[in-house]
Amino acid sequence: MKILVLGAGGQLGRQLCAELADLGEVTAATREGRPVDGAPDACLATADLAAPDSVLDLLDQMRPDIIANAAAYTAVDAAESDEAVAWAINAQAVGDIAAWAARHGSLVLHYSTDYVFDGNAREPYPEDAPTSPAGAYGRSKLEGEVLLASSGAHYLLFRTAWVYAPWGKNFLLTMLRLAGERDELRVVADQIGAPTSVALIAQATRVAIAAWLAALPRERQVLEGTYHVVASGQTSWHGFAQAIVDAAASAGQLARHPVVMPITTLDFPTPARRPAYSVLDNRKFQHAFGFPLPDWTEGLTQVMNELCETKHI
Template identity: 45%
Template structure:
């Protein structure tokens, strides 16, 4: 089985190369080789690979910058995704795509189910929703996996930022009124590998159905709780390197950003668990494993 992966140098793309390798030949492309900002170039790239599976881990993810660059974000997160979906359909390939909790407005007090009303608060959320709809409109065999608060060993993410400033400052001030499930890129990639294997069996047996699935770590916390756990875990491993002694909780109003964020980003994973029969680790386990990996590096 030949599996094409986009965004190979990103948080999830980097991990996917390892996780998918046991399933077959992984052909991974970086942003220069498969440039989603140039959707018109993608069909020929996919045709040259002739994959049985495409995992699209490339995206425009700069949430605040998207407020100024919504056109570019839409081209990458929606227009290009539609092209990939059409190419996958023509290739009779399974498409696995990632989306986000940001398609919801965060006003709920209960975990969001896949079919709950969608109402993005920001440009990033709007463009990711447009990508979901482009896939659905194209048809074929596809799975869209919505996840939240992704962190990992590479790229710009909350874990790496907190690790850096915890070495520089005595006190950190972190938003405590936004709730979510920090989900490691390592876990996302491992679950994706199982999903691909399961979906390919379903396809061979004529039982496959496309759909959107929530796929996040178990448990929940705030950004403040996440930061506090990062600092505590890092201190256990790195001791005197960590300067921060206090992680102070603040409100969202005290830390204004160009893009509005949902205050509640917990997703209900029951549909995913039932379809794929997988256990999702708690976010604390994902954090511990990722910091162990960082320490090993």
Template identity: 60%
Template structure:
């Protein structure tokens, strides 16, 4: 099996490479926008902002599986750059699907809670009505539709509140600000389940293994959209408080800042965020026989890893 990993320098792509399990399943080719990987080595060049460039890469590489972790993720900037976000998150995904449909390849693609408006008060099921609030959500929904319409075999995994020990994310921002400030104001009326990239990778590999072992009838049942998020629920304020409690107990911070709860209206942003980002993950757990644990377990593992690799705070 030959696998092409797109977006290898992003949070999720880096975790796929760091964990090494995808490479253990066959030949792995990693791609970034300029072909340079985080460790300085050379990979394939895959610029999703130029969708018309992708078929030539795919023709040359001939992957059996395309894992697309590349995306335009600047939620606020997307309000001014919707055409670029739509090319990367929409048109490029359609190009991947069209090639995969013609060559019998599987596309594993990642989407987002932002395809929903966040207006309900129970976890969103996969077939719930989509209604993006902004440009980023519209671009991701366009990618889902383009991949479905391509006719390719595909697994679309919607996830939310993604973070890792590396990259740009809420956890790393909180640790930086917590070391600098005595007090932080954090939104407390948006709800979700923080999901670490290691869980996404492990669950994706379990789903891929399930797919590879399945016959044609079962594959038709597996094909489609799934919700891949940690279990449980919190708010950004609750997540921040849990991060600081762990950071102090593990010696990453000498003291925790005060974390004051605020409303979304107290922290205006160009793009409107869904107030309710909880996705129902029960069907994923049943279909792929893979448990998605409470978000606190993922945070504990990430913080333990940071503590092993970081000098303790003075």
């Protein structure tokens, strides 16, 4: 079985390369064809989603059975002034990949975001809740969803949220760095979501692929579609920051224990408007695949332990 991971150098892509290795031969594609940390056995390939021919050439040459697309334009604020590029990567490239997969019978794993919702809800969004993205990033990701769903390809689309890993650029690593530098951290307390580790998303992906492979064709149709793959529970960015600082302090990793001050979204203006409430109802995935999605605090504990063991904090 040939598995292509696009965006293999990103937070999730790197974890997918390691997690999917026992399902088949993994090819790790990045823009530059560079080796991926943590996936020493992966074959390497080059694919730039902003240049459609580069992806289609790779697909034609490799003919993967499974395409896991972890590549995305994820700079939420930059997308506001760079919407054409975000659209090319998050929408058009997804449409091209899906059309290729439909022609060749491959399975597409694709990832989307809580930012397809407006954030005005008061209870977790189910998969079929009306979408209404507030910004350019969310609009481009939503169009990618639409193009994939209408392509005729076999697909599993996972919306996730507040993604972090022991590597890459993310809120957790930023808070740990700032906690080492400052006596006070000011963090937004009126945006609510569920921090989700890449380990959880990658494990869920492996379980879903295995179930799809084991299913009969008519059962596959039932499994395919959109799922919310997020940790359970909810918190604010402020709550997440407090938990990160407390965990680092109790592991003896902080020289000082900074105060984490709650602020409002209005105190911290950004080019892109973010949803105030973006908790996703994750029960459909748990029921369909019999895979529990635990509370967000479990993922945090695991990542903090990993960072401590590898002496990265």
